[in-house]
Amino acid sequence: MAERSWSLAGALRGMFVKPTIDEQTWDDLETALITADFGPAVTEAIVEELRAKVDKYRTTDPADLQRMLRETIEERLARFDPTLHLSERPAVVLVVGVNGVGKTTTIGKFARFLRGYDRSVVVGAADTFRAAAVEQLATWAQRAGAEIVRPQQERQDPASVAFQTVEYAKNTGTEIVIIDTAGRLHTKGGLMDELSKIKRVVEKQAPIAEVLLVLDATTGQNGLAQAQAFIEHAGVTGLVLTKLDGSAKGGFVLSVQERTGLPIKLVGQGEGVGDLTGFTPHVFAQQLVG
């Protein structure tokens, strides 16, 4: 993983080396949270909460404040259950999100992860729209040691590819199905309806175990609008946060979680097949705050 040269921890360092908490400390804290994309509303709420705590415990020690910040963030993140529910057979996972966030890559890594536990996996290339999307998924399937169901003709209806993938799993006894979908902006009604259709068609075959919404850590306040629209049209059950190996901190997921109640279930930290982990609030908060 590349060096985190712009971490929030770095931004906060200055305020935690001072002997006492003063107005500058609060200013620095606000700056650090805004810079990590927490957004003005959540930032204000956290700063207020911490001011109250600092008053209550009558502390002036920045180290206490640092601990409280870490606890606050962890506590907020830990309200949601990050467990993946994959007990059905086949367990069908639908992967959705806006363009270029890392859906196909995440599927490759996730398939690999499941193969590591000896689960049999088939991926469905239901992105029949983007140039070379099927080939890209095929490369990932190969890296992961997973099967792939491809469209039988160019620009095939994505819902029918998804249907055929689940059918394949049922016929072959494959345990887990992961369906790739084309990237689409949440503002595009027609494309969002297409997603609802994919979901309906798949559900004729088998219940859907997870609908994972992939969010890019570099995203700013637009992430919330994305989540709301995908929940409405695709019934999202969990979030995947990608590209956390970069300098962006993905602070917007906190408001996404709080507004939508959706847990983060997976975290992507690179372009390699092994760069995917589960989500641990403690680790995330620790990495953010230091």
Next chain:
Amino acid sequence: MATFGSLSDRLTETFKNLRTKGKLSASDVDGTVREIRRALLDADVSLDVVKQFTATVRERALSDEVNQALNPAQQVVQIVNEELIGILGGQQRRLEFAKNPPTVIMLAGLQGAGKTTLAGKLAKWLKKDGHTPMLVAADLQRPNAVTQLQVVGEQAGVPVFAPEPGNGVGNPVKVAKDAVKQAERQQYDVVVIDTAGRLGIDAELMKQASDIRKATNPDEVLFVIDAMIGQDAVNTAKAFQEGVDFTGVVLTKLDGDARGGAALSIASVTGRPIIFASTGEGLDDFEPFHPDRMASRILDLGDVLTLIEQA
């Protein structure tokens, strides 16, 4: 975004009171500036840029500069709008072409920003404009990036130089260099080089981008960036400016509802002009960048500007 109510709603509310008063007082201006600050942050404008911006607006709003035709509230809006457009680049800048062809255009940016798609868009647009462009597959890293560029090239009706299969095989610097020679030989007049997405903090890949630049001496290096990006826009833009340097910016995915505050941050911090706006997945979905439209998008000033016109 609907959640907080648009700035124009909030300012209209603030201005209801201001309209009736005479000259702006410092506290009037401070209240308004706070709203603007909040709206800019909601639009993902970088905090440093927000601070500078609001300081300038405050100073101008309290100065003696008076426009008799406008009430105080409208004056603030006009100042905000002027300052935004000022930073975004008052005038449109066009692509620079080489005196002696081929013109070399290199694309660079984060993973998934929209570089490969843009390569296709540029190719199609250049071709329509009477040029003979060639695309170059110098992303040898992302799975099937070469195939993707080939498909896009075919859609645009433009040849693709792709001597290496990619997926980890081949040297992108050599490919880019050979491409320019090939273009000279075969008389293509524009070479568009697609490169792998890379993170600002990935020193090794940044050096590779810089090596591609050195090997091809491009007339334009376009930094391609997703309009949905948050506060990281500034770090990333600075890293690409230091790492490869770029001559212009392309803002992508503007067909969504992101306010695109990154535009303001990048223009302000790097001083590089935004040249194109990318507005969809289709190859025709792009246009020259319009600073005034972007200004009213970032702050949702559309309605407020009509307030001025009604005055």
